[in-house]
Amino acid sequence: MSFKPAKWPRRLRSQAWYGGTSRDAIYHRGWLKNQGYPDDLFDGRPVIGILNTWGDLTPCNGHLRELAEKVKAGVWEAGGFPLEVPVFSASENTFRPTAMMYRNLAAMAVEEVMRAQPIDGAVLLVGCDKTTPSLMMAAASVDLPSIVVSGGPMLNGWFRGERVGAGTHLWRFSEAVKAGEMSEADFLEAEAAVTRSSGTCNTMGTASTMASMAEALGMALSGNAAIPAVDSRRRVMAQLSGRRIVQMVRDDLRPSHILTRTAFENAIRVNAALGGSTNAVIHLLALAGRAGVNLTLDDWDRLGRDVPTIVNLQPSGDYLMEEFYYAGGLPVVIRALVEAGLVDGGALTVSGRTLAEEVAPARNWNEDVIRPLDRPLTRSGGIAVLRGNLAPDGAVLKPSAASPHLMRHRGRAVVFEDIDDYKARIGREDLDVDESCVLVLKMCGPRGYPGMPEVGNMGLPPKLLRKGVTDMVRISDARMSGTAYGTVVLHVAPEAARGGPLAVVRDGDMIELDVPARRLHLDIPEAELSRRLAELRLPQLRPEGGYGQLFFDHVMGADTGADFDFLRGCRGHDVPRESH
Template sequence: MSEKEKRRYRSAEWFGKNDKDAFIHRSWMRNQGLPSHVFDGRPVIGICNTWSELTPCNAHFRGLAEHVKRGVYEAGGFPVEFPVTSTGESNIRPTAMFLRNLVSMDVEESIRANPIDGVVLLCGCDKTTPALLMGAASVDLPTIVLSGGPMLNGRYRGRTIGSGTAVWQLSEDVKSGLISSDEFMAAEAAMSRSAGHCMTMGTASTMASMAEALGMALPGNAAIPAVDARRMVLANAVGHRITRMVEEDLKPSQILTRAAFENAIRVNGAIGGSTNAVVHLLAIAGRVGIELSLEDWDRLGRDIPTIVDLMPSGRFLMEDFYYAGGLPVVMRRLAEEGHLHREALTVTGQPVWEGIRDAECFDTEVIRPADRPLTESGGIAVLRGNVAPGGCILKPSAASPELMVHRGRAVVFESIEDYHARIGDPDLDIDETCIMVLKYCGPVGYPGFAEVGNMGLPPKVLQKGVRDMIRLSDGRMSGTAYGTVLLHTVPEAAIGGPLALIENGDMIEVDVPGRRIHLDVGAEELERRKAAWTPPAAHSETGYTRLFTDHVMQADTGCDFDFLLGTRGSAVPRESH
């Protein structure tokens, strides 16, 4: 591009004039030791950083951002790093999901308000990826995702252990008497032994994969371990590429198409991805005006076999996945079987097929051949019935085949506190044939839609050697969890959904192949219960909790705030001086 043809970027409205306002903008930036030539009209690249020591998955992002900056400088851009609220699922209470929409607002307004022409999203822990993508999509400036990468494999007493998944497994072993409490605690340091996010196919790894599958990240982004030097090389490449994307004016609205979301849904099925991807992709689609529904999740994923053998569904971890060839191998397989839109545009500026066509598999145990899948029908199953008129979801690859069709007696917990108080009682009237029901854990009910749906089994059942029972709730579960767990029930109990009306002893029928869930209680009796039902007290009359409960949508539409749907654009704000 010649000097005559050089584009005038958005940031020129701040830095490109010879008046009082530009003097102010440039002068205060100069106190960082910046030379004059960074204000010469080159693209300004914002590095949106979710670094925080309270978000351990993202605690290495300061160093990663430096590699992005090098790439931006080398490509002729001007990098500026800025922080946004960081949400770590491992520490934040009641749940990081409670803050996802707030973070998206922080991201959106930070990008729009500042002299930024393009943005790199530094994402890691579960909610940081969807929150940053939602916010950036609402502004629609050139954007690229850089994930922080997974931790190295956990190792404990000669065995490989996965983050999150090992917690659920080992804690159940303690309850069943297989290991001591001291042995359980000794695994703590062995599970998380390097920088990075969960190395299981939990929500963090799933959403890194979704960013890549959507075309919003460079090929290979999802699986490179956080401490592998190739993650830093990728960061440098991201800095180069975002600078070129600004020059090309390549925006999320051109990439986040219907075809991109269909690709991502199918990829999620093939990798055995987290159930949380459902609610996050629905929310991202809502920001760019793409019609996406639970029916799309069920239909598009139903015939996709799970071929990635990773915990919690399988045996291996993200480090192994990277060595086996990573997500490009999975996407190439899907494309060759006619399950991928090859023409979908990506941040490379090319169709997705160009980035995956040469991918090679180096380990057929980790990435299995199509004729030897982990699960024949992966994806996400969406069940409907009088318990869940708006649907509830299940991850077949993490469930028990023998429970896919089941009729059981409901054992009801009216809250997560009720569950904790009663689950260890040896006199609790429950056995492995029962269906555990948990209420008031949805978006409004918790509030925030917490990861409590994968209720631990009663010790009296675990001691019989049983490791799975059907569990039903309006909450979520960690992507690192497993089991026959029915989640995201719509409408939720707190707003009067039928889940609130279930009583101990009711019979519930579950038919996953038939996509049906039914509470065997007559309509007249349900009406009587509904009339006697009292809504729970409001969590708060003021503050963010009030905003959240007043405006959050239900799980089947992504749990975004109703007033945040759609793209608001990148118009330069009014001058302030």
């Protein structure tokens, strides 16, 4: 894609605040000068907002204040004026009922910060799962020059000689305790080993997936996604990004130039090669809606279906992000896909160069971590989009994390009406369930929980775990952590709380899953399904007042990205009206 830089010098957006000798300009400059800034910083140089999602209660991002200083150094070096701005940070680790409920709030808040403040460009300093999509959504809506800098993954975890991944081994060890294969004391000992340094999850979970998506979309410099958080090269990346954003402002290189249909198609294929998180589906659908790109669930299936998964990382494979980086990281994957004709190397990136130009120097230093395309981890990767009378608007499944013997399955439904029902009954010895059954969980979609929590990878009944059962088909309108695994059908749409067919599934109904045929079917007569839907009476779920009510009233379905209906599209960066 060709891009023609804007002519320079030109009047910058920040000069609407700081330029001239009017009372208002003196007001804006004067107050900022109380921080000790000299006169010449207001002479028309680019003002760069460093939008920092650091917070003590967002531990994945706990090191971002240090990275912000390196970004500032790069901005200063390139002749810009850096100003750090703390922004809303939704922590996956602590937010209840779920961080996903606050992704849209963060995107809305950051959008307004970008529009209302005197900045000409932005560095999006992100890490934990929802911070990356929320800040990119905001940047797409405002369309100011923006570049993503990720905090990076934590170092490998090791426990008793075994490589352990954050999140992934939480689920595995938890199941082992229930199965009687691991003591609680050992589980507690493993806790410190799993998360042993600053950074995000070290598996190909949602944080690493979304960092990879930012790079694949062209919104981050090449190599950004995989550098460990504590590696000195992560700080170098931050400084180089600070330099680059100043030139992006001078060139007027904006998200609308980068977030094209081609960029999203590339990202979907890269996600397939990575064995990336199912959460990427929701986040990229929402981001495309902000960018004005018509992206659908069917695009995910069509574009990713024939792309092999070549990255051998947990939860789909064996290794962790540290090895991925040492093997060459995401540029190696993208280069392989470009050379195979699976990714369009002509897409523009924040560097001002094409994707192909950026990854040309990449070399694969470990072909067990990043496998050749002819020796993949899974021949057909991507995200499988399922449809049928149980999911008229679609549902998703991650083949690389599923059990091959369950990809075609027919089983009796064991139904949990909501998450509380599941928690109350899953451990009971008298639960009528065996390994051939299908676990069904309702009321955990965007409206139902509310917020769509990561509970779709339901823990198996302990009595089956003790028998050695390790996987079952599970179906819900919830999400699951990108670090999780199993034959799990997610994001069923319409969700139960909107009156979708999932709401009327009953214990004993037979359900058919056929992943190769992309089919999810509730095996009851059509007339019976229609009767149940007509008689359905949903509980009163709408919160009264506050953000909860706003969320319930305006959140869209998972099949379109679960954004707010009034936030889709680009609203631009026109300077707000002067108030003084």
